[in-house]
Amino acid sequence: MSLSPTLSTKSSPVTDTAKASRYYGRLGKYLVAIVASLVLIWLALGVGFGEWSSPMGLDETIWQLRYPRIATALLVGMGLSVSGAALQALFENPLADPSLIGTSGGAALGVVLVLAFGISGIGVPLAAFSGSVIVCLFILAVHRFLGGGQMGLLILGFVISAFCAAIVSLILFMSNDMVLRSATNWLSGSMAEAGFVPLRYAVISMLAGLIILLPLGRQLDGLMLGETTAMSLGIRVGLVRTLVVVASALLTGAAVSLAGVIGFIGMMIPNLLAIIFGGGRMRLMIWSGWLGAIFLLVIDGMARHIAYPVDVPVGIVLALIGGPFFIWLFIRGKM
Amino acid sequence: MLSLFSPFSVVLTTPMTLLTDRPNQDLATFPNPVKQDPTLFTLDQVCIATAHKTLVEVSHLTIPKQRLVTFIGPNGAGKSTLLHAMLNQNIGVGLTVSGTITATMSTATSPSLKTPSEQLIRQGKIAWVGQHERFELPLTVLEYALLGVSPMLSWYKQPSPTHVKKAAALLDDFELTPLTGSRVQTLSGGEKQRLAIVRALMQDTEILMFDEPTNHLDIRHQRFLLGYLQQLVREQQKSIVVVLHDLTHSYRYSDEVILMNRGQIVAQGAPHEVMTNEQLSLVYETDIQAYDTEGGRVFM
Numbered sequence: 001m002s003l004s005p006t007l008s009t010k011s012s013p014v015t016d017t018a019k020a021s022r023y024y025g026r027l028g029k030y031l032v033a034i035v036a037s038l039v040l041i042w043l044a045l046g047v048g049f050g051e052w053s054s055p056m057g058l059d060e061t062i063w064q065l066r067y068p069r070i071a072t073a074l075l076v077g078m079g080l081s082v083s084g085a086a087l088q089a090l091f092e093n094p095l096a097d098p099s100l101i102g103t104s105g106g107a108a109l110g111v112v113l114v115l116a117f118g119i120s121g122i123g124v125p126l127a128a129f130s131g132s133v134i135v136c137l138f139i140l141a142v143h144r145f146l147g148g149g150q151m152g153l154l155i156l157g158f159v160i161s162a163f164c165a166a167i168v169s170l171i172l173f174m175s176n177d178m179v180l181r182s183a184t185n186w187l188s189g190s191m192a193e194a195g196f197v198p199l200r201y202a203v204i205s206m207l208a209g210l211i212i213l214l215p216l217g218r219q220l221d222g223l224m225l226g227e228t229t230a231m232s233l234g235i236r237v238g239l240v241r242t243l244v245v246v247a248s249a250l251l252t253g254a255a256v257s258l259a260g261v262i263g264f265i266g267m268m269i270p271n272l273l274a275i276i277f278g279g280g281r282m283r284l285m286i287w288s289g290w291l292g293a294i295f296l297l298v299i300d301g302m303a304r305h306i307a308y309p310v311d312v313p314v315g316i317v318l319a320l321i322g323g324p325f326f327i328w329l330f331i332r333g334k335m
Numbered sequence: 336m337l338s339l340f341s342p343f344s345v346v347l348t349t350p351m352t353l354l355t356d357r358p359n360q361d362l363a364t365f366p367n368p369v370k371q372d373p374t375l376f377t378l379d380q381v382c383i384a385t386a387h388k389t390l391v392e393v394s395h396l397t398i399p400k401q402r403l404v405t406f407i408g409p410n411g412a413g414k415s416t417l418l419h420a421m422l423n424q425n426i427g428v429g430l431t432v433s434g435t436i437t438a439t440m441s442t443a444t445s446p447s448l449k450t451p452s453e454q455l456i457r458q459g460k461i462a463w464v465g466q467h468e469r470f471e472l473p474l475t476v477l478e479y480a481l482l483g484v485s486p487m488l489s490w491y492k493q494p495s496p497t498h499v500k501k502a503a504a505l506l507d508d509f510e511l512t513p514l515t516g517s518r519v520q521t522l523s524g525g526e527k528q529r530l531a532i533v534r535a536l537m538q539d540t541e542i543l544m545f546d547e548p549t550n551h552l553d554i555r556h557q558r559f560l561l562g563y564l565q566q567l568v569r570e571q572q573k574s575i576v577v578v579l580h581d582l583t584h585s586y587r588y589s590d591e592v593i594l595m596n597r598g599q600i601v602a603q604g605a606p607h608e609v610m611t612n613e614q615l616s617l618v619y620e621t622d623i624q625a626y627d628t629e630g631g632r633v634f635m
Binding site: 092094215216217218219221222224225226227228229231232233234236274275277278279280282284 | 419422423456457458459461462463464465467468469471472473474475478482483485486488490491518535538
């Protein structure tokens with residue numbers, strides 16, 4: 001991982017040892033973090049049936065049900081957090097969320113349309129992903145046509161998302177109870193469907209998104225300085241904007257196809273880490289991805305455990321816990 | 336491989352040095368047979384307008400190279416608008432820019448190649464500091480200053496220790512060293528402005544453009560900055576364009592002054608030619624008198 005720049009004084013045995021110990025101190029911290037993550041994953045695998053049991057002695061069928069759920073939680077947490085970190089830089093707004101570029105609205109629209117037509121199974125995640133990406137690209141196209149810079153993109157995203165939400169409400173208003181129930185489950189973000197669709201498609205989409213986004217870290221930092229200043233640093237603003245939105249759509253679309261609309265995490269995690277760690281966007285995106293994945297894993301574990309046998313949709317638990325947690329941090333940060 | 340060429344270059348230059356009566360003359364400093372164009376920007380028939388009114392109208396303007404050029408004029412004269420248009424013709428929602436703004440680039444093959452000026456900023460050849468720079472970043476002062484070298488680095492590379500040393504030296508020059516590890520969001524207005532200037536200087540470009548860089552600075556820092564810019568022009572042959580409000584400073588530090596009013600260029604030339612009492616009083620619509628003191632000419 002990249003070390004942040006420090007002022008180095010003249011090299012001497014004392015400073016060399018200090019530098020070495022700082023480096024190994026950092027390495028030690030990373031090792032601890034990795035081990036802690038692995039422990040948490042192992043613990044999460046053991047949660048189920050209202051109690052905890054060792055993942056070692058699990059029945060094959062239980063294992064087939066649980067590990068996709070864990071993997072989904074990690075992937076969704078990672079995808080939404082990285083996307084959120086990138087969009088907060090793009091829109092220069094700490095309240096930016098992956099849903100701002102139309103991904104949630106598009107996914108909801110896709111899901112509700114296929115549910116209303118009685119399609120189920122693989123059709124639903126596919127519809128979520130397609131809806132996400134199509135609406136996102138639509139917003140980009142309209143923005144290219146109408147112009148308006150960054151503010152224009154924000155406004156368009158907001159308006160078109162709201163429009164999608166209105167159509168979703170309309171369709172639900174006219175549907176029967178079963179459709180309504182399935183749709184509500186999807187829209188509140190649930191990982192109960194994990195494992196029914198092979199994870200590889202989502203993984204491919206997220207990998208593509210990551211490969212595009214991570215190298216853009218420095219350019220995102222430059223974008224946060226304002227458009228003209230970013231141009232003076234040789235950044236091609238229009239191109240970066242397009243790439244970031246497309247990559248975010250790939251990440252968020254995959255996340256939504258796996259677990260429905262999960263809000264909050266894309267906004268909260270990068271903000272938290274920016275306050276605590278700071279630093280360049282690439283580093284922030286990597287950290288957000290990692291900690292976002294672990295965070296959602298923990299929350300999902302709690303969601304499965306607290307009201308067993310009811311599987312509380314993770315989006316609800318996230319909002320219930322995440323909200324007060326964020327406020328607490330905000331108050332602590334102010335003091 | 337390169338070492339093979341150095342004896343060659345010695346062989347080539349030696350006869351030339353023998354022929355001249357300045358034995359230590361380097362081949363590179365021989366007078367350029369083609370005269371380099373001294374203009375930096377050329378504006379022709381430029382008109383910047385919104386749907387309702389014309390903001391700036393310039394029939395012809397040339398800005399020279401390797402000088403400290405200052406734009407002065409009352410509020411709303413169009414100085415910032417003009418500067419922004421020189422950098423980026425799509426400067427905002429609802430603004431149309433017509434006319435041509437070209438920059439004269441000198442390359443080895445073509446000494447006066449004219450390109451649209453906005454290409455220069457996209458190529459990272461102009462360092463820019465606007466009136467309202469953004470500081471809502473979770474970066475420390477040092478990291479922010481090092482953003483200036485990001486055009487020179489590939490995406491995975493971190494700034495080298497040389498860059499860090501240079502940043503530290505500049506931060507020291509502008510008295511920001513005690514704040515090196517602080518988050519930029521915690522700085523005062525003047526500190527933020529000095530930091531933005533450090534970032535621009537880190538870009539190490541030939542051309543620098545600043546929009547009211549002295550707004551939040553106290554008089555000591557204002558003098559330091561303008562003296563520093565003057566030094567950059569004299570010693571490193573940089574071209575600097577600045578928008579200023581303070582007339583005394585403008586007179587003292589500029590090589591060339593451009594006076595604007597109501598979107599038009601009123602006068603352009605050396606400070607003593609342009610900044611006459613009558614002209615200034617007319618443009619600023621208030622009585623302005625110049626007084627010569629031991630410290631220089633003061634405008635009140």
